[in-house]
Amino acid sequence: MTKWNDQTVVVTGGAGFIGANLCARLLDGGAQVICIDNLQTGRLENLRDFAHHDRFEFIQHDVIDPLPRLRLPARSRICRVYHLAGAASPPHYQADPEHTLLTAVLGTRNMLSLSEQSGARFFLASTSEVYGDPEVHPQHEDYRGSVNCTGPRACYDEGKRSAETLAFDFYRARRADVRVARIFNTYGPKMRSDDGRVVSNIVCQALSGQDITIYGDGSQTRSFCFVDDLIEGLTRLMESDRAAGMPVNLGNPNELSVRQLVDLVVDKTSTTSRITFKDLPEDDPRRRRPDISRAQEFLDWTPQVTLDHGLDATVAWFQAEQHRAAAPLYADAPLIAAAE
Incomplete structure (x- = not known):
């Protein structure tokens, strides 16, 4: 495991699904973690396990707005900035498309400026x-994509493309030392039950006995990466000197159809849910599978967790969430830090 002993690391979107898992990994590695999240889609519940950690600080803030002055430990500086802020599932990012796009553009500019100022x-x-x-299938980083720039997903798709543009312009101007990951479908503990993405939808519907919804005929494919594997890839990419200034795909190249995923979840949960079909959303990708040869070459990274094991862990986590006591999480913890 990479060690960040006493390094100060900023994580935006740190109360979200991937962000909270990243915060946990950084704390395990010895980092001082400053988590920034506006809690639009992130949840304080995701920070439950380390809310009282003496090397963890949470600031509720929207990265669209200018950053407050961050309180740093004595004789410390910010060494790493992970920018994960932004709604990542269609129901959430389409609920406020303007905010989604501004998070990608203004939020990225603000965090790049923080990186530039702090080195x-x-x-x-x-x-x-x-x-x-x-x-093009599978998708390699050199592929320029087929995005509908006026469609309902454009606020997210084009927002992230614009964020990459800003990041690489800062890199070319030597204003920031940049790493960029193109993250493919990720699942695992700390997902929201109302996340709106396919794994959480299917698992939660199966556990509750509700009808399981398949959009289209279920033949569309995805490649699902367990969150622990993704976090390993993120941290390796951040610490890599060879992968500077280039996009790197991070995802599991094992491809399966949505209908196959439903069958696996039904088997694991022994649900009595019925399967229903609805129209496929506009611009929903028909096939998705990452070419991870760049990550294998530059990061020596390949996903290790099988879908079978990852789904077991995800189902168990959602089952535990259903039974978790609804007690106040932080009644005695000064979790939300006051900015100076």
């Missing part, structure tokens, strides 16, 4: 959505 290495969480409904 910190900058990481941008981009997405496989930059490839749109791809005409």
